[in-house]
Amino acid sequence: MLCTDLVRIFSADGVEVQALQGLNLRVDPGEMVAVVGASGSGKSTLLTILSGLDTATAGVARVAGHDLLTMGARERVAYQRHTVGFVWQQTSRNLLPYLTAAENVALAMNVAGTLRGAARASRVAELLELLDVGELHDRRPGELSGGQQQRVAIAVALANAPQVLLADEPTGELDEATSAAVLEAMRGVNEELGVTTLIVTHDPTVSDHVRRTVQIRDGRTSTEVLRSTRLDEHGEEEHIAEEFAVLDRVGRLQLPHDFMQSLELRDRVRLALEADHVGVWPGDEGRADAAAWRPTDQQASPDAADSGRAPSGAHTDASTASSPTSPPPAAPTTRRARRAEERAAEASVTDAPEEER
Numbered sequence: 337m338l339c340t341d342l343v344r345i346f347s348a349d350g351v352e353v354q355a356l357q358g359l360n361l362r363v364d365p366g367e368m369v370a371v372v373g374a375s376g377s378g379k380s381t382l383l384t385i386l387s388g389l390d391t392a393t394a395g396v397a398r399v400a401g402h403d404l405l406t407m408g409a410r411e412r413v414a415y416q417r418h419t420v421g422f423v424w425q426q427t428s429r430n431l432l433p434y435l436t437a438a439e440n441v442a443l444a445m446n447v448a449g450t451l452r453g454a455a456r457a458s459r460v461a462e463l464l465e466l467l468d469v470g471e472l473h474d475r476r477p478g479e480l481s482g483g484q485q486q487r488v489a490i491a492v493a494l495a496n497a498p499q500v501l502l503a504d505e506p507t508g509e510l511d512e513a514t515s516a517a518v519l520e521a522m523r524g525v526n527e528e529l530g531v532t533t534l535i536v537t538h539d540p541t542v543s544d545h546v547r548r549t550v551q552i553r554d555g556r557t558s559t560e561v562l563r564s565t566r567l568d569e570h571g572e573e574e575h576i577a578e579e580f581a582v583l584d585r586v587g588r589l590q591l592p593h594d595f596m597q598s599l600e601l602r603d604r605v606r607l608a609l610e611a612d613h614v615g616v617w618p619g620d621e622g623r624a625d626a627a628a629w630r631p632t633d634q635q636a637s638p639d640a641a642d643s644g645r646a647p648s649g650a651h652t653d654a655s656t657a658s659s660p661t662s663p664p665p666a667a668p669t670t671r672r673a674r675r676a677e678e679r680a681a682e683a684s685v686t687d688a689p690e691e692e693r
């Protein structure tokens with residue numbers, strides 16, 4: 337599953353909302369990934385596009401060989417029936433209330449025209465067993481607990497052996513213990529069947545149940561938490577969760593909010609390339625310099641004006657980079673900014689009285 341620079345713009349009452357603003361996400365076959373983010377960050381928009389129910393405005397979205405932006409109506413129907421399975425937050429969207437658990441799973445097979453007769457009945461039983469609700473096969477949704485309903489919903493989503501399982505807030509209406517059990521059931525399915533799984537949720541505790549959690553902020557992937565297990569010095573298993581910022585193809589990344597707040601980073605920052613890391617410093621002095629600076633001929637050229645917006649101090653030369661604890665020099669280092677300064681200096685020399693030259 338691959339999303340590259342995915343954009344979704346909604347127009348409502350003449351106002352445009354950019355729900356996805358160039359989102360990048362790659363999920364490998366068989367992987368289980370959680371996507372978390374605040375309300376309005378674009379999670380459901382992403383899932384609706386991946387499920388084939390909506391189309392992105394621009395970018396690339398490819399799932400199991402299907403190009404979701406260009407596929408036609410027939411391919412879309414086949415994609416929804418055979419390639420992806422969905423689990424939604426509300427039971428009413430997952431299950432028909434007047435059918436039993438087994439009938440709900442069988443209905444999904446009927447709609448897609450997969451398996452018949454005894455083969456269908458045995459697959460239905462197998463899936464309900466896998467989700468630990470085998471004994472409840474003849475109960476209707478109203479006779480099941482919230483957690484049991486979601487387990488049956490997962491069985492329905494898996495009815496046609498999809499390559500990809502998509503879940504939108506599958507635990508949104510469950511208490512903590514039941515949520516954990518349902519997420520573990522999804523993990524079991526992922527491991528057992530090798531189905532690529534993407535779970536979208538508000539619930540930050542989801543990262544306890546998946547190896548990779550991707551955070552969306554303002555319609556873009558911002559950070560990822562990777563969990564791994566290693567042996568500590570006593571030979572005991574130790575679970576580690578490490579947070580990474582996501583870097584896109586052209587080098588953009590989002591700094592975490594708390595980093596920005598704690599160093600009052602805004603508008604622009606200074607960067608320096610060190611031997612094994614990149615330093616980032618507040619660009620405040622640059623702002624003060626820019627405010628104090630006036631072109632001596634009183635006519636700022638467009639280039640000079642532009643230079644004020646350039647990321648001052650953006651070094652790419654490791655030999656001139658300062659130590660990690662000290663910010664790089666405030667001198668403008670972009671070619672544009674340097675040219676603007678040279679022109680300003682030339683102008684001041686030309687304008688100066690003869691004796692000062």
Ligand SMILES: Nc1ncnc2c1ncn2[C@@H]1O[C@H](COP(=O)(O)OP(=O)(O)OP(=O)(O)O)[C@@H](O)[C@H]1O
Pocket residue numbers: 346347348353354355373374375376377378379380381382538
């Ligand atoms: N059909 C639509 N028309 C107009 N704006 C929309 C539409 N759907 C979503 N949006 C807007 O797009 C943005 C992202 O919405 P989305 O539902 O994807 O966020 P979310 O992260 O899933 O939020 P929540 O967790 O609250 O469901 C929001 O600003 C939302 O108001």
